Amino acid sequence: MTASGTMPASEPAASAAVSSDTRSLSAWELVAYAMLAVRFVQGFIYWGGGSRRFIYGPQKLDPHATSWMANKFQSAMPGAILWTSHIVDFMLRHFYLLYAGVIIFSAIELFFGLFLILGFMTRLSALVSVGLSFVLMLLFGWQGATCIDEWTMAACNFGMGMALFAAGSSAWSLDAVIARRKPALAAKPWFPWVTSGPLPLRVFRPLALIVTVITMAFVLLTYNYYRGSVLTPFHSGPTSPTVHHLSVSKAVATADGSVTFTVYLDGGTPEAPAHVVRARLIGPSGEVEAVWGPDALSALPASSVVNDYAYNKFKPALMGLAAGMGARAQITLPGMPGETVAPGSVIELQTIENRLFKAPVQSAAGN
Structure with a gap:
């Protein structure tokens, strides 16, 4: 501004140039x-x-x-x-x-x-x-x-x-x-x-x-x-992205003492496989009737592990069974000759993290 309060000639020109550039x-x-x-x-x-x-x-x-x-x-x-x-x-x-x-x-x-x-x-x-x-x-x-x-x-x-x-x-x-x-x-x-x-x-x-x-x-x-944390309190999610989870179902005992069941790896990280290191058959009174350890699970023949999908699978590994995320299979555990499975028994799977997953066992005749 000059002493008289007027704007120098150069300032209006600069202002006009800026406005013109903006409008362009x-x-x-x-x-x-x-x-x-x-x-x-x-x-x-x-x-x-x-x-x-x-x-x-x-x-x-x-x-x-x-x-x-x-x-x-x-x-x-x-x-x-x-x-x-x-x-x-x-x-x-x-x-x-x-x-x-x-x-x-x-x-x-x-x-x-x-x-x-x-x-x-x-x-x-x-x-x-x-x-x-x-x-x-x-x-x-x-x-x-x-x-x-x-x-x-x-x-x-x-x-x-x-x-x-x-x-x-x-x-x-x-x-x-x-x-x-x-x-x-x-x-x-x-x-x-x-x-x-x-x-x-x-x-x-x-x-x-x-x-x-x-x-x-x-x-x-x-x-x-x-x-959660919007309409509900914070929670870890309906499906865990970090901790492996197994769903065990349709467990059936046959006359020769073997047990067949369906197992589905339906939780956890896909970056690492889940490992099942032990299976136990638990009687109705809580007594352990049969145990299949890491060596027995690793030695299961291909006919005993029937996968639903051709990609991520349950399969025998160095120590027990390994499974990729989303794997689902029908697994048959061999029984001892002459053994029978008592009504009310439970099949229990143990992972390498010492987590347990169970399902009731029905007799083949009961189905």
């Missing part, structure tokens, strides 16, 4: 520039998942490899929600459907992740990433050895996908190039909903609110289900 970018371009980092990260996460299987680690798509994706899907089955566990169970029993599903899922990750990186069909690609995040939450949201790692990944990707759907990518993107070079195409009513064009304010405001409400509901409800 539309609101959609400003949002697009701000979302560039989010667009790249969201796209790279999914492109990375697909490219690992198709390019850098093709053994993940090899049904004969230990890193075959079916093992990962099976490991998710114990804690999967909204009937997705039944879908996985059905696919694991039908190889061609399973293989096609893994290929299609991986291809969707690969292509739509790349589309997000390039800013091509951004809104459609963002919606696809939201769908992928939703499926991954239902399948893997319960897992995480130290915290709910998979929930965090799915929740963040869901929120980023919703934000990209609302914002589009009107700058530094293939969408912007197409809109500039094909104005007639960009004028089509559907074009901005598939790509990145500006939306009318009367549409964008309620859309932003809807996107936010859906994201909040998805994040809060799944977090409350897996850990």
Whole structure:
């Protein structure tokens, strides 16, 4: 300011230049520039998942490899929600459907992740990433050895996908190039909903609110289900992601004294197998009638361990039986000649962590 209170001539010019520079970018371009980092990260996460299987680690798509994706899907089955566990169970029993599903899922990750990186069909690609995040939450949201790692990944990707759907990518993107070079195409009513064009304010405001409400509901409800701390007190989750748990059922004793039962590894970390080191048959009065120790379990023939699935399995190991997450099998423990199992007996399995899992034994005639 001068002594007379007037502004020097240079200051109005500078102020006008700033205002002009600000007005030269539309609101959609400003949002697009701000979302560039989010667009790249969201796209790279999914492109990375697909490219690992198709390019850098093709053994993940090899049904004969230990890193075959079916093992990962099976490991998710114990804690999967909204009937997705039944879908996985059905696919694991039908190889061609399973293989096609893994290929299609991986291809969707690969292509739509790349589309997000390039800013091509951004809104459609963002919606696809939201769908992928939703499926991954239902399948893997319960897992995480130290915290709910998979929930965090799915929740963040869901929120980023919703934000990209609302914002589009009107700058530094293939969408912007197409809109500039094909104005007639960009004028089509559907074009901005598939790509990145500006939306009318009367549409964008309620859309932003809807996107936010859906994201909040998805994040809060799944977090409350897996850990509480929103509508209920904190809890460790319906399915433990850290401590192995065995469900023992359908235990039947035959006339020769052998016992057949179904065992399902339905809790714990998929990063390490569970180990069953001892089985005991306990009589109705609490007396131990038979014991199968580590050596006996390790020596079980293949015919005595019938797995439901061809991937993660129960199998004889160095000390007892080992099982990968989601494994389920019918196991037959041999009896002694002339022995019978008394009514009211219980089969008990002991893990290497000294945890016990039991089921009542019925006679074959009783079934």
